[in-house]
Amino acid sequence: MLPRRWVVERSLAWMMRARRHARDYERLVQLSETLITWAAITLTTRRLARKGATSSWPRNPAPDDSTK
Numbered sequence: 001m002l003p004r005r006w007v008v009e010r011s012l013a014w015m016m017r018a019r020r021h022a023r024d025y026e027r028l029v030q031l032s033e034t035l036i037t038w039a040a041i042t043l044t045t046r047r048l049a050r051k052g053a054t055s056s057w058p059r060n061p062a063p064d065d066s067t068k
Contacts, residue, residue, distance in 0.1 A: 015039040 018039045026032045 014043055
């Protein structure tokens with residue numbers, strides 16, 4: 001349970017680095033949700049675009065028998 005909690009807390013800390021999340025001055029909840037979603041999208045795209053990013057998918061999948 002502890003490693004998963006660390007991942008969640010790390011992700012929340014990364015999102016809180018965005019200035020708009022340091023204090024929530026928004027009146028509408030929808031706007032706050034949108035800003036959190038935008039921060040998550042930004043983190044995800046940076047992580048995917050970094051040099052040397054790895055994938056969990058196999059590089060050379062096994063040939064499918066149905067294509068013969």
